[in-house]
Amino acid sequence: MRDGKKISPAVIKRLPMYYRYLKDLIEKGIHRISSKELAERMGITASQMRQDLNNFGCFGQQGYGYNVEVLYEEIVNIMGLDRPHTVILIGAGKFGQVLVNYPNFKDKGFNFIAVFDKDPTLIGTEVNGIEIIDVKFLEVFLRENTVDIVALAVPGSAANKLVLTLAKHDIKGIWNFSQNDLSLPENIIVEDVRLSDSLMTLSYKMHEKEVLSRAVRDFW
Amino acid sequence: MRDGKKISPAVIKRLPMYYRYLKDLIEKGIHRISSKELAERMGITASQMRQDLNNFGCFGQQGYGYNVEVLYEEIVNIMGLDRPHTVILIGAGKFGQVLVNYPNFKDKGFNFIAVFDKDPTLIGTEVNGIEIIDVKFLEVFLRENTVDIVALAVPGSAANKLVLTLAKHDIKGIWNFSQNDLSLPENIIVEDVRLSDSLMTLSYKMHEKEVLSRAVRDFW
Numbered sequence: 391m392r393d394g395k396k397i398s399p400a401v402i403k404r405l406p407m408y409y410r411y412l413k414d415l416i417e418k419g420i421h422r423i424s425s426k427e428l429a430e431r432m433g434i435t436a437s438q439m440r441q442d443l444n445n446f447g448c449f450g451q452q453g454y455g456y457n458v459e460v461l462y463e464e465i466v467n468i469m470g471l472d473r474p475h476t477v478i479l480i481g482a483g484k485f486g487q488v489l490v491n492y493p494n495f496k497d498k499g500f501n502f503i504a505v506f507d508k509d510p511t512l513i514g515t516e517v518n519g520i521e522i523i524d525v526k527f528l529e530v531f532l533r534e535n536t537v538d539i540v541a542l543a544v545p546g547s548a549a550n551k552l553v554l555t556l557a558k559h560d561i562k563g564i565w566n567f568s569q570n571d572l573s574l575p576e577n578i579i580v581e582d583v584r585l586s587d588s589l590m591t592l593s594y595k596m597h598e599k600e601v602l603s604r605a606v607r608d609f610w
Numbered sequence: 611m612r613d614g615k616k617i618s619p620a621v622i623k624r625l626p627m628y629y630r631y632l633k634d635l636i637e638k639g640i641h642r643i644s645s646k647e648l649a650e651r652m653g654i655t656a657s658q659m660r661q662d663l664n665n666f667g668c669f670g671q672q673g674y675g676y677n678v679e680v681l682y683e684e685i686v687n688i689m690g691l692d693r694p695h696t697v698i699l700i701g702a703g704k705f706g707q708v709l710v711n712y713p714n715f716k717d718k719g720f721n722f723i724a725v726f727d728k729d730p731t732l733i734g735t736e737v738n739g740i741e742i743i744d745v746k747f748l749e750v751f752l753r754e755n756t757v758d759i760v761a762l763a764v765p766g767s768a769a770n771k772l773v774l775t776l777a778k779h780d781i782k783g784i785w786n787f788s789q790n791d792l793s794l795p796e797n798i799i800v801e802d803v804r805l806s807d808s809l810m811t812l813s814y815k816m817h818e819k820e821v822l823s824r825a826v827r828d829f830w
Contacts, residue, residue, distance in 0.1 A: 402815070403811070407807075469810050469817065470820075484707070484708045489805075495809060539813075562819075585715075588785070589720055589785060592801035596759075
């Protein structure tokens with residue numbers, strides 16, 4: 391991102407890991423760490439780690455290593471976690487309700503400010519102190535409030551219809567839990583969480599390992 | 611995986627997408643598709659798609675394209691979805707309960723056969739018809755049953771202790787929902803699902819876009 395340069399997906403994927411490990415070090419009262427030791431804890435090479443961090447202009451000091459608090463603050467800034475984000479949930483089924491109740495998001499400045507559903511048995515009830523609103527009032531809400539992120543926990547067919555509505559308003563990001571790939575205008579960023587995909591990936595890796603070890607056996 | 615060759619993570623990540631799109635085509639009654647059209651639907655290039663599939667020895671026919679059912683079956687076999695998998699859940703909190711209730715996993719042959727927790731108020735109650743068992747009986751269960759996958763939905767500190775137990779038994783895969791990186795022996799495959807990480811990644815991408823567009827503005 392330095393000088394407007396695009397960062398590779400592999401590096402982006404490791405950023406939350408840096409965040410977690412540095413936070414853990416702070417909680418353990420560790421103020422200074424060598425790139426070698428931090429990399430070892432994270433299970434990557436020291437050179438990989440230095441490359442990752444150099445992308446963002448975070449350089450350790452020769453013979454000193456990294457100041458943990460400083461590096462943590464830099465990672466927080468890089469990830470945009472130095473400011474709070476307003477989040478709304480659409481789809482207050484069991485899964486959606488778990489999201490709103492999860493303490494780990496609020497800790498990082500992600501604040502659920504409203505919850506929407508179309509189910510009349512849910513409308514008017516509360517999740518974690520937030521009233522569930524009829525989704526027909528979604529557009530009114532979006533006009534009157536600043537919403538950074540929409541967590542979308544509705545079935546795929548409903549998701550694509552909602553996206554048309556969201557695209558008309560100034561939504562910056564969608565956290566997509568529906569199984570569909572969303573068709574979105576370029577100005578909205580989407581992060582997909584697909585539990586079925588991750589379970590299938592696990593199955594693939596287990597199967598691949600089996601095939602590979604069979605190949606090795608056959609070879610000998 | 612052909613000839614025991616390792617497949618790149620990017621290709622592996624796209625496999626569930628092939629699965630989903632091909633399944634959708636079958637449901638729509640489409641029996642034949644050109645690589646160009648399938649790739650377009652999936653938002654990748656036709657050459658990318660052909661490369662991906664060639665890895666596994668799936669070749670389309672010049673002038674005909676792909677037979678949808680045949681390709682779907684091949685993907686199913688590649689991912690190991692041609693056989694059922696037994697799954698147990700450890701951690702029957704709200705999130706764990708959502709997993710057991712999710713119909714999409716059973717469809718793909720992932721069958722929850724037992725649920726464990728240490729909370730006495732949960733033990734003896736049922737989730738989706740499965741009784742919650744005291745986690746102190748976990749090892750007995752693992753000795754007496756074939757378990758392919760353990761879904762781990764417990765806090766990080768508990769997860770690392772459980773892993774020591776799981777490693778002693780013939781568990782092939784862990785679907786890890788705890789926030790910790792697990793320290794595992796090589797013979798167990800882990801697939802991590804970290805909701806906080808994905809939310810932070812979304813925040814990063816939103817922030818990156820902002821910084822990039824500011825850089826472009828400053829340049830002009």
